[in-house]
Amino acid sequence: MNQEITKNKTEIQKQNLETQIIRGSEVPEESKKNPFYNSYHWAMADWEEKRLYLPDNSDEAISFAVAAHELGHLVDEGRIQPDRFDFRATYAEEQRAWAGGWGYLEKYLLDYYDNNFEAVEQIRLVGKEIEKLLMEITRMTEFFYQKTDRDKNSQREEFLKTAEGQRVKLAINGLRKSVEQKVRELKLDIFLNRINWDKYIMVVSKAVMDIERDNMELEK
Numbered sequence: 001m002n003q004e005i006t007k008n009k010t011e012i013q014k015q016n017l018e019t020q021i022i023r024g025s026e027v028p029e030e031s032k033k034n035p036f037y038n039s040y041h042w043a044m045a046d047w048e049e050k051r052l053y054l055p056d057n058s059d060e061a062i063s064f065a066v067a068a069h070e071l072g073h074l075v076d077e078g079r080i081q082p083d084r085f086d087f088r089a090t091y092a093e094e095q096r097a098w099a100g101g102w103g104y105l106e107k108y109l110l111d112y113y114d115n116n117f118e119a120v121e122q123i124r125l126v127g128k129e130i131e132k133l134l135m136e137i138t139r140m141t142e143f144f145y146q147k148t149d150r151d152k153n154s155q156r157e158e159f160l161k162t163a164e165g166q167r168v169k170l171a172i173n174g175l176r177k178s179v180e181q182k183v184r185e186l187k188l189d190i191f192l193n194r195i196n197w198d199k200y201i202m203v204v205s206k207a208v209m210d211i212e213r214d215n216m217e218l219e220k
């Protein structure tokens with residue numbers, strides 16, 4: 001770890017983020033039991049517990065796209081409570097997260113890419129493609145909301161047994177490949193490099209800080 005990173009890390013700790021950023025690999029075992037869990041790109045923003053889980057073994061393309069998305073969920077303004085009985089609410093919240101998150105992340109991407117504007121533009125483009133792939137998967141989950149069950153685990157298990165559920169599982173597990181294909185088509189293979197976790201959370205932390213500030217403004 002170079003000195004600059006150490007310095008910035010300390011700066012972030014001083015800022016005292018309310019939200020804790022956690023490695024995706026350290027997710028509770030309970031979440032790993034979800035049949036739709038995929039360790040390569042799993043991420044989650046728990047805005048109630050103020051925990052942000054991000055993938056720590058993924059590539060830059062997926063890591064930044066999912067970070068932008070999860071950041072969007074942390075924004076309080078306009079949040080639509082996702083509901084496992086209501087596809088439309090969940091879908092609308094997914095769209096809101098994509099629309100709101102990039103703006104917070106984008107300006108700090110220059111830190112990760114050492115002020116290379118072109119790289120930031122390119123990763124944004126890649127992010128857009130990943131957004132399309134993930135929204136497509138979200139659309140595929142519509143049937144899940146019709147299998148309403150009292151218990152969320154059995155709702156998932158029931159959904160998994162259906163053809164639609166199997167398609168979703170395949171798409172989730174195939175996401176890494178689909179992204180790889182897209183990125184290669186765009187000739188932007190450099191973004192398939194593994195994420196540098198320390199640099200990554202430094203960038204994400206700055207965006208979280210801005211979101212927390214805006215959320216506080218909203219409370220006033």
Ligand SMILES: [Zn+2]
Nearest residue numbers: 069073094097
């Ligand atoms: Zn989401």
